[in-house]
Amino acid sequence: MSRIDSLPPLSEVIATHGLAARKSLGQNFILDLNLTARIARLAGDLTECDVLEIGPGPGGLTRGLLAEGARRVLAIEKDARCMPALQEISDAMPGRLQVINADALDLDPLQYLTPPIRVVANLPYNVGTELLIRWLTPKDWPPFWQSLTLMFQREVAERITATPGSKAYGRLALLSQWRASPRIVLGLPPEAFTPPPKVSSAVVHFEALPEPRFPADPKILEWVVARAFNQRRKMLRAALKGSAPDLEDRLIAAGIKPTDRAETVSLEQFCALARHMPGGSEAG
Known part of the structure; x- marks a missing residue:
């Protein structure tokens, strides 16, 4: 740990290596x-885990993960200037x-990691949602990761943790x-970053469940949810029109209620609907 403490301040590292942040890389x-270090602690006990970090940049969070005792850190960085x-x-x-x-979107990190695995990252804004x-x-579920501790724009964090009836x-x-x-565990103002973004940010911590909360076929559930929210202002009987001849009975x-809108329907209800749709386990 003392060897990490002996490293130069990050501002000096950025100046030495010419690491001005690039907007094109998010x-x-x-x-x-x-x-x-605080963000690293929010990920939980790292001492028995390998940690996957995406977009370490000059290595501020990387230092925190190692200082907090991560067994091993695999850092994937697209920007060769940071090497x-x-x-x-x-x-x-x-x-x-x-x-x-490497580009995290193109690399399978599992060949480099040994379970248990936690993912901790200040994700580049332009790939954060896609990686999530x-x-x-x-x-297959459970996934390769035990937990995800990820930085997002505040608006994305609020979409991740939103409840029915909210915008x-x-x-x-x-x-x-x-x-x-998922739960929001830390909020950060723009001034916490260099350069400051135009929006606030938040850290979201996800613990993987051993199995989904409610049974449903993933593909049918995703299809139903996508159709429902693509026309979120419409009643579900209209948004899902044509998906089944007896749609109202299935709803x-x-x-x-066939007159409900997507934004008022709970996760449990969507899973039940997926089971009742053609191809679902309870479909007639």
Whole structure:
């Protein structure tokens, strides 16, 4: 730990290696090492875990993860400019940090990781939601990860944790809450970042559930939810029109009024509807 403490301040690292954040890469760096250590602690006990970090940049959160005792950190960084700075951290903590210069969307990290695995990242804004959806929709469940502790724009964090009846409630909330327990654990103002983004941010912590909250075929559930929210102002009997000849009966069987709108329907009701739709386990 003292070897990490001996590393230069992040502002100095950025100046030395010419690491001005690039908008094209969705980069916003956190330079306050007390804050990055706090985010690392929000991920839980890391001492027996491998940690996957996406977009480490100059390595502020990386330092926090190692200082908090992560067994091993795999950091995937697209920006080759950051490699020398990350190598300095690796040299200070031999055998505990592996850095790969790659696009996280193109790389399968599992070949480099040993379970149990936690994912902790200040995700680049331009790929954050896509990566989250991938992690929530693997072919098999439970997933490779025990938990996700991820930084998002505040608006995205609120969509992930939204409840029925709220403006933010939609597909992302249902997807996130079906197989995991997401909660906002930390809010950050724009000034916490360099450069400051135009919006506030928040850290969301997800614990993977051993199985989905309610039974449903994933493909049917996603199709039903997508159709329902693509026309969220319409009553469900209109939004889902043509999906089944006896649609209203199926909605009622799932505990949903045909005149309900998507934004008022709970996760449990959507799962019940998926089971009652053609191809669902309870479909006639």
